[in-house]
Structure formats: structure tokens, C-alpha cells
Amino acid sequence: MNSLEIQQNLYNIRQRIEKAASVCDRNSKEIQLVAVSKFHPITAVQAALSHNQFIFGENRIQEAKEKFTPLLEINPDIRLHIIGPIQTNKIIDAVKIANVIETIDRVALLDPLQKAIDKTGRCPKLFIQINVGQEPQKAGIMPSEANDFIETCIKKFGKKIQGIMGIPPVEQNPTPYFQQLTSFARQYHLPEISMGMSADFEQAIACGATLVRVGSAIFGNRPPKL
């Protein structure tokens, strides 16, 4: 994708977000577009930046660091979301670079996270990832354990716990899964709900998403490796 194609894609996605919001009587200003730049080169991010896209999502901490450290020096307005599973030994790097960590998914991450926050004096906003499809290959706390986990997280991190994130199983109607994510968020009065990707963000908006994470529909198919 060249810069012009990325611009056109961004324009189209923003239009589709507006439309999806208006169809269900929501204000599109409540919905943030997270541009998922994983595996795409820095030039793709720069193209999006030049079209006023400042919120980005990355899966891997190492890749996020390499790509965004130089960009953040020039563009302090960038907001970086970590949307992939985090190894415990990478949590400190995640805390250093992210504005939002969307993938708090297990009890074993909580003490290292607290330590990283204490050590860096920095605390990103935190979302809890729920494995709504109960899929063994996916990260996220299982729905049956989610209440306990969310309560533990809120006790430990208070208002820093800002939202719920999830990914429905592929090739199924995502709506019931989106509704389940929304009901967890409402139950705990968490303001943010991160759900919906290139294939299903309009349905996610209809179910209450406040962030949609869109990758390939903006940047094209992902190259196999950076």
C-alpha cells in the first residue's frame, strides 16, 4: 500500500464508522479508531500519521518499541495500544511505551505489572482481555473466571482499569460475543469496550464498541514478517 491508498482506506473506514454509529443512534465521537500497524513498516505508520491518525495498535512489544520509539520523539501525540499477549518479562517495556495495554489477561501478570508501574512511575490505561469464544489458542481470561479477575484487577489498579477487550471466534456471528463483552463492561461501569476488527467493526459498533481495532482494511494484507 502506498501513502495515497492508506489515506483512502482511512477515509473509507472513518466514513463507515460514522455510518455505523448513526445507524444505531450513537455519536461517532465516542468511537476511536485504533489503526493496527503490526508487521507493517514504519513508512505505513508515517502515511497514516500524515492523515491525522494518531492511535495505533501493535501486538509485539519488541516490534512496537523499534517502530514507535523514533516516531514518538517527533510525534508526541501518538497513542500506542498494546493488543497482543504479553510475556511477563516484557511487561516493563509495555508499561514504558504504551498509552493503553488492552491485554491484561491473567493473574500472573498483575504483580509484575504493579512492579513495572512502581519502577517507571508510569501507568498506561488498562483493559482486561476476555476470551469470549473460550478458544484454547486465544489469550484472555475465560468468561467463567472473568468476574473474579475483573474484581481483583479493580481492587489492585482502581480507575486505571478502563475497559474490556475481546476477539470473537472467526467464522461465527460475532454479535452474541460482542454483547457478552459489553455486558461485562457495563456490569463494572468500565467506560471502554475494544472490539471489532476489519471484518466486523460495524457490528461491534452496533453492540457498543468504543474502540475498533482495524488493521488490514487500512494497511492491506500483512506481510508475513517485518
Ligand SMILES: *Cc1c(COP(=O)(O)O)cnc(C)c1O
Ligand atoms: C491483528 C489484530 C487486529 C486487526 O485485525 P484486522 O483483521 O487486520 O483488522 C485487531 N486486533 C487484534 C488483537 C489483532 O491482533
